[in-house]
Amino acid sequence: MSKICVVGTGYVGLVTGTCLADLGNQVTCLDVVAAKIERLKTGELPIYEPGLQPMVTRNVDAKRLRFTTSYAEAMKGVEFIFIAVNTPTVQDGDGADMSYVESAARSIAEHLRNDAIIVNKSTMPVGSGDLVSAIVHEHLVDTTLKVSVVSNPEFLREGSAVQDFLQPDRVVLGSTDRAAADKVAQLYHSVRAPIVITDLYTAEMIKYASNAFLATKISFINEMARICDRLGADVTEVAAGMGYDKRIGRAFLYAGLGFGGSCFPKDVKALAHMAGEAGLHPQLLDAVMKINDDQRHIVIEKLEHEHGGPGSLKGKTFAVLGLAFKDNTDDMREAPSIHIIRWLIEAGATVRAFDPVATETARQALPSAGLTYCEDEYEAARGTHGVLVITEWKRFRDINFARLRDEMLPREEGRVLIDGRNLYDPIEMRRLGFRYHGIGHGVERRNGNGHSNGNSRSDERSNGKIAAHTKPAMTTRATRPAGKAKASSSSNGRGK
Numbered sequence: 001m002s003k004i005c006v007v008g009t010g011y012v013g014l015v016t017g018t019c020l021a022d023l024g025n026q027v028t029c030l031d032v033v034a035a036k037i038e039r040l041k042t043g044e045l046p047i048y049e050p051g052l053q054p055m056v057t058r059n060v061d062a063k064r065l066r067f068t069t070s071y072a073e074a075m076k077g078v079e080f081i082f083i084a085v086n087t088p089t090v091q092d093g094d095g096a097d098m099s100y101v102e103s104a105a106r107s108i109a110e111h112l113r114n115d116a117i118i119v120n121k122s123t124m125p126v127g128s129g130d131l132v133s134a135i136v137h138e139h140l141v142d143t144t145l146k147v148s149v150v151s152n153p154e155f156l157r158e159g160s161a162v163q164d165f166l167q168p169d170r171v172v173l174g175s176t177d178r179a180a181a182d183k184v185a186q187l188y189h190s191v192r193a194p195i196v197i198t199d200l201y202t203a204e205m206i207k208y209a210s211n212a213f214l215a216t217k218i219s220f221i222n223e224m225a226r227i228c229d230r231l232g233a234d235v236t237e238v239a240a241g242m243g244y245d246k247r248i249g250r251a252f253l254y255a256g257l258g259f260g261g262s263c264f265p266k267d268v269k270a271l272a273h274m275a276g277e278a279g280l281h282p283q284l285l286d287a288v289m290k291i292n293d294d295q296r297h298i299v300i301e302k303l304e305h306e307h308g309g310p311g312s313l314k315g316k317t318f319a320v321l322g323l324a325f326k327d328n329t330d331d332m333r334e335a336p337s338i339h340i341i342r343w344l345i346e347a348g349a350t351v352r353a354f355d356p357v358a359t360e361t362a363r364q365a366l367p368s369a370g371l372t373y374c375e376d377e378y379e380a381a382r383g384t385h386g387v388l389v390i391t392e393w394k395r396f397r398d399i400n401f402a403r404l405r406d407e408m409l410p411r412e413e414g415r416v417l418i419d420g421r422n423l424y425d426p427i428e429m430r431r432l433g434f435r436y437h438g439i440g441h442g443v444e445r446r447n448g449n450g451h452s453n454g455n456s457r458s459d460e461r462s463n464g465k466i467a468a469h470t471k472p473a474m475t476t477r478a479t480r481p482a483g484k485a486k487a488s489s490s491s492n493g494r495g496k
């Protein structure tokens with residue numbers, strides 16, 4: 001059992017602290033936002049994360065987990081100090097804002113009275129381990145203390161953070177002090193994951209390279225979706241066909257509205273910035289970001305296409321289903337919904353929005369004029385010209401579409417359904433009377449050319465196996481009898 005402090009009690013810090021406590025350690029979670037710590041002391045979580053609440057309660061009750069705003073209290077006898085503060089993009093730039101890390105490092109040094117290991121869990125630019133070490137050694141009150149820095153980047157995904165922390169694909173550790181890295185590895189002893197121990201810079205780079213690769217997969221399939229739309233292919237089936245190739249894999253090949261959240265956008269930008277500073281021209285990273293920015297605008301283009309071109313959205317009302325950047329979280333950072341709602345309002349439309357958990361965080365991120373928050377999907381759809389599904393919440397797969405349709409204005413007025421996450425069967429949606437658009441289905445050209453648009457999917461439908469709310473998968477005729485096709489996995493690549 002070790003004595004641990006986690007500095008920064010946000011999505012990563014709270015999960016890290018709680019899971020380390022659950023593994024048997026004595027953990028103090030520290031934050032500078034007093035209101036957050038007060039809520040936690042009363043047993044209330046400041047974030048939405050499935051499975052976290054009972055775990056926090058269990059460990060608080062067992063006196064393994066506590067919360068504070070006091071560095072002096074948290075540093076008493078501490079062996080490991082995890083830094084899990086935010087590292088957003090700097091204002092008016094692309095690099096990572098290290099001011100929160102710098103401030104945390106200073107406060108740690110000023111209050112530390114014994115030897116300790118600092119574990120950098122925040123995503124920090126390559127070289128930040130040296131920076132943290134320099135700040136700490138400059139501000140230590142007792143300069144005889146031995147303080148080592150270990151990089152231990154985090155790979156958890158919001159929405160499945162607890163499971164990701166406790167069952168990671170790997171644990172990455174980097175340090176100039178191998179003995180310190182080994183001690184941190186011991187904390188993960190019962191986690192049973194491959195542990196990669198490397199140097200400091202390499203560990204920091206592994207995090208950026210991993211996020212950049214996943215973001216690249218998403219932008220790649222979104223570019224394929226645009227091409228599919230024009231050429232008459234269906235990107236969902238293209239991705240399924242590609243994914244059987246083990247060298248490619250299926251994960252993160254879901255066309256949609258691109259990546260958002262607190263990690264991919266800022267980390268790809270920060271990596272490109274680091275490369276630029278080093279005199280390089282990171283063409284691939286630049287393209288990944290550009291494709292992602294463009295992708296969000298697709299829904300506006302599709303809406304305008306249905307309503308008569310540019311300028312046609314003025315005076316119309318649209319429902320936006322899903323505000324958080326992905327399902328199972330209330331995190332609104334870099335959520336596509338922010339851009340889409342702003343564009344709609346700028347175009348003169350009004351918006352009725354619904355999200356199962358992100359309404360409160362959305363209020364802080366979105367303009368209030370022209371936007372009404374609703375209690376459910378059906379209320380949001382009431383009296384609208386179109387419905388846009390922006391986040392892949394599971395409940396949106398189970399919508400009663402006949403009811404949703406009847407809440408909307410009559411078909412002459414629109415009845416447009418924009419499926420920004422390719423959750424629904426296009427043919428079923430059209431049969432129900434929607435003017436349906438997914439991402440990269442290429443249906444218009446195929447229909448125009450006399451293709452049936454059915455091929456493999458019609459086999460599934462004729463057996464009634466694909467409901468309106470399931471994502472169709474390609475039928476593999478050679479190995480699977482007709483009608484036995486499964487809906488494809490909902491594991492997705494929407495960012496972290």
Ligand SMILES: NC(=O)c1ccc[n+]([C@@H]2O[C@H](COP(=O)([O-])OP(=O)(O)OC[C@H]3O[C@@H](n4cnc5c(N)ncnc54)[C@H](O)[C@@H]3O)[C@@H](O)[C@H]2O)c1
Binds near residue numbers: 030100
């Ligand atoms: N959110 C994710 O899914 C995720 C996944 C992997 C890695 N990361 C990385 O982890 C880091 C934290 O991300 P997050 O999403 O948890 O951020 P967050 O904004 O949810 O939490 C950061 C917390 O740090 C606190 N803080 C800031 N300065 C502080 C200081 N000097 N002392 C004490 N507390 C301070 C803030 O008040 C906030 O509560 C970032 O570097 C991020 O890139 C995030």
